[in-house]
Amino acid sequence: MITLLMPLIISALVFVDAEIMDYPSFVDGPKSWRIPSSSDYNFRESYGVKPILVNGMFVCGFHCSYDGDNCLFAISIFSTSYDGHIRSSPQVxxxxxxxxxxxxxxxxxxxxxxxxxxxxxxNFPVWHADNVDTSSSRLKLSAEGNLMLLNKASDMDWQSFDYPTDSLVLGQSLWPFQALTVTVSLPNSSRVSYEFAVNYSVGYFTASMVSYGESTASMDPYYVSPILSDADLEFQKGKFGNFSVSASAKFIQLGSDGHLKAYEWKDSKWEGTDLLPIDPCSYPFACGNYSVCLKEGCSCPVDASENGTTYFKPINYTKPDLGCYAVSPISCESFIHQSFLELQGYYFHPVKKHLISETKTLKECKALCLINCSCEAFMDTEGSCYFLSGGLSIAKNYSSGYGTYNDNSVFIKVQSSPISQSPNKNVSSPKYTSVIVSSTLGAIFGVFLICAFIILGFRKGFQEVEEDYLDNMLMLGMPTRFSYEELKNVTKNFSKKIGEGGFGSVFHGTLPSGSEVAVKHLVGFGAVNKSFVAEVQTIGSIHHFNLVSLVGFCAEKFNRLLVYKYMANGSLDRWIFNKNQESALRWHIRKKIIIDIAKGLAYLHEGCNQKIIHLDIKPQNILLDENFNARISDFGLSKLIGRDQSRVVTAMRGTPGYIAPEWLSSVITEKADVYSFGIVVLEILCGRRNVDKSQQEEDMHLLRLFRRKQEEGQLLDLVDQCRDDMQSNATEVVEMMKVAAWCLQNEYARRPSMSAVVKLFEDSNDVVRKLNEDFLNGLTWEIVGSFASQVSPFILSGPR
Structure with a gap:
């Protein structure tokens, strides 16, 4: 959040005294101020602050990072020496x-x-002063740090003191229905907001924490200080309510750790003193992720069993409150080798706590948590099984508090090696030496027999684990599990084939309820099983209008089938690569399909509990219903990553022609999908494949052709000729091509997020106005047009 960012932004800010004196304390309208470009030398010289008004210890203006991004219109306080020289960086x-x-x-x-x-x-409104008389014409910054709007009669219409954020300055009051708030991101990428407010009904200042989105983090309100009169609501010199405040304190601020502190200038820096008498362990993540909060400090979870295995280590041994990390990170693909570390007499803060059932036994809780990749830990309390996902904040139970938790234990999921060895065993002893020798001799004489047993046993064991995994998924609200015989009847013995892909064929069917379905019969082993589980796990737990609906599945012996809602108009490639003018899609349908795909990807990247990267976006995986609504399908190669992960390392996967350049390093982000989306957009608009061998050699690769036409200013030549309305809307089509070009940047960091693309497409104004032309003129094409079309299929992780 920006509150966490600003100390870094302003930590080295400095002003020249003469510059400060040049700025007024008020200004009359009409007037406007624009944030300079990062290339503006004068702005860079001011180290990220562009003052507008200055009065006493306060400056009002734009506060930005050094490169001119992440700018706030803000008020800051700075310290001055007795002779008026500035001796501190401004603090927002x-x-x-x-x-x-x-x-x-x-x-x-x-x-x-x-x-x-x-x-x-x-030119999109971000903020405006509320309830302001339209005759307001003067902006004034008072010596107390209050920004005011005055009308022509010099009466105040609006003041910043009425809208506190996370701080109070001397002379400012915190009135009922106001609060100091700070919103922070937790390790699970959900958000919580700490709040310090006035509860006038009971006459107390209260400190609390509220949660956002799917997070269920909570902290009961603390009644921290009584309010005896309205005077207690004002931060005065040496006094704020019943708090003991230093006489030299200049401002009070609620920090990102939930602590309210009074700040004074001491030892050449702003130093804060905590005002809230709250147990530090009451704050979620007071000790960081995967760390235990104790009265005596923070520590990593310890295995108390006889094995004494070390599962967690401090991120920084000198700063234990930064949290711990797992020595062997949890792998969703190796749940067979996972177990639980039990911490008796502890509890976890309920961040993303999910109540699974009120009747589950401890054994059932463990089984459910093992098969649920997002479950990091669970706590069994009075017959109720609670799962924790996305970050772990643990605290010790004490008899003086947390009464209902005293007899509970926290079970943390840990990753074990398939062949783990106790550190207490002495492998060099004669006993173990003889075992090793015997095993080696036995292996020499029976290697083939042993390998056969291992393979058969592993396959049987894996199938049993997979069966249990899929069975338990049904308990978690997953799609219906069909028998193979049921699907034979639904498809009339697989008589009507409607499609075929790299992993099998697709058949039309009708359920007993009358609903039409498409049944994909997967053929093969290894990668097929992996694709099958990935598909069920990914799309079986999410629902969005622009994602294909998984009705159910079948896993019976060696049969693997997926049952989807039937899409009457098939896949997108049937419509955009068809040269028949009568069946070519009209412009408004193509535009709608592009927006539908963007919405589906935006949901996968930002709307789910875990970030889902599809990794195989192409027209064949975009299905169209009877109304040409587009739905993304085929999640067999998808990758689930935690929201705290910005990138993931994985083997190359996808379809040649749609693969982003960063796959060469095997380190990818969701921007790999953005790149594939850009190619699909061009294919839709141009009505041709990315690689079309029927074209002349210089026009065979669409991206190279697109680059050449873009340089020549002839993008109109690429617009699909099969529909007249494509030509009549050519200007809008070309603007959408520019959006595709934005998505096809060689450097993934320069590509937009899919939510930004959706915002572009859905804006009521023209797309061209929303695009930053300076950025578009700087598009890089070094690899675009060559890499995506030259990757050979044999280096990919699965056929397509």
Whole structure:
């Protein structure tokens, strides 16, 4: 969050005294201010702060990172020496657009007769002053750090003191229905907000924590200080309510750790003193992820069994509150070798706590957590099984508190090696030496027999584990499990084939309820089984209009079948590569399909508990229903990663022609899907395949052709000729090509997120206005047009 970012942004900010003196404390409208480009030398010289108003210890203006990004319209406080020289970096105490930073070219406008507004680089409103008289025409910063809007009669219409963020300055009050808040991201990528507020009904200041989204993190409100009069609501010199505050404290701030501190200038820095008498272990992640909070400090979970295995180590031995890391990270693909580390007499903060059942036994809780990849730990309390996913915050139970948890234990999922060895065993002893020699001699004489038993046993064991895995998935609300005989009847003995892919054939069927389905019969072993489990696990637990619906599955002996909702118009490639003018898609349908795909990918990347990277986006995997609504299908190569992971290392997978350049390093992010999406968009708009061997050699690769036409300014030549309305809407088609070009950047960091693409497409204004032309002119094409079409199929992880 931006609150966490700002200390880094401003930690080295500095002003020249003469520059400060040049800025006024008020300004009359009409007036506007624009954030300079990062290439602007004067702005870079000011180290990321562009002042607008200055008064006493306070400066109001744009506070940005060094490269001109993540800018806040904010008020900061700085310390001065007795002779007026500045001796500290500004510390943000109020911001208008906290949580919604803007970039270069954003604009702040103070009209002579209108609304005081901050807009982003695309002229989209980000913030405006609420309940303001349209006659407001003066902006003033007081010596107390209060930003005010005054009307023509010099009456105040609006003030920043009425809208506190995370701080109070001297002379500012915290009134009922106001709160100091700070929102932070937890290790599970969910968010919680710490809050310090006034509960006037009981006459107390309260400290609490509320959760956002799917997080269920909680902290009961603490009544931390009584309020005896309205005077207690004001932060005065040496006093705030019933708190003991240093007389030299200049501001009070609620930190990202949930602690409220009074800050004073001491030893050449701002130093805070905690005001809240709250047990530190009451705060989730007070000791970081995978660390245990104790009265005496933080430590990593320890295995108390006779094996004494070390599963967790501190991230930094000198800073135990930073948390711990797993020596062997949990692998969703190796759940067979997972077990549980039991911590007796502990509890975990309920961050993303899911109640599975009120009647589960301890054994059943373990089984369910093992098969659920997102489950990192569980706690069994009074017959209720709670799962924890996405980060672990543990605390010790004490008899003086947390009464209902005293007899409980936390079970943390840990990854064990398939062949683990106790560290207490002495493998060099004669006993173990003889065992090794005997085993070696036996292996020499019976190697083939042993290998056969191992293979058969492993296959049988894996099948049993997979059976248990799929059975337990049904208990977690997953799709229906069909028998093979049932699906034979549904498809009339697989008589109507409607498609065929690399892993098998697809058949039309009708369920007893009358619903039409498509049944994919997978053929093969190894990669097929892996693809099957990935498909069920991924799409079986999520639901979105632009993702194909998995109705059910069948896993019986060696048969693996997937049952989907039937899509009447088949896959996208049938429609966009068809040269028949009568069946060619109209422009508005193509545009709708592109937006549908973007929405589906945005949901996979940002709307699920875990980030899902599809890794095989292509027209063949886009299905169309009877109304040409597009739905993404085939998740057999998809990858699930935690929200705290920005990238993942994996073997190359996908389809030649749609693979992003970064696959050469095997380190990928969700931007690999963005690249594939860009290629699909071009194919839809141009009505041809990315690699078309029927074309002349110089036009065979669409991306190379696109690059050449873009340089020549002849992108209109690429628009599909099969529909007249494609030509009549050629301008809009070309603008969408530019969006595709944005998605096809060689450097994945320069590609947009899919949510940004959706916002572009759905905006009521023209796409061209929303695109930053300066950025588009800087598109890099070094690898685009060559890499994606030259990767050979044999280096991929699975056939397609």
């Amino acid at each position: 105490v109020w911001s208008a657009n906290r949580g919604y930073p803007v970039q270069s070219q954003a604009q702040l406008q103070l009209p002579h007769d209108g609304q005081f507004t901050l807009t982003d680089a695309y």
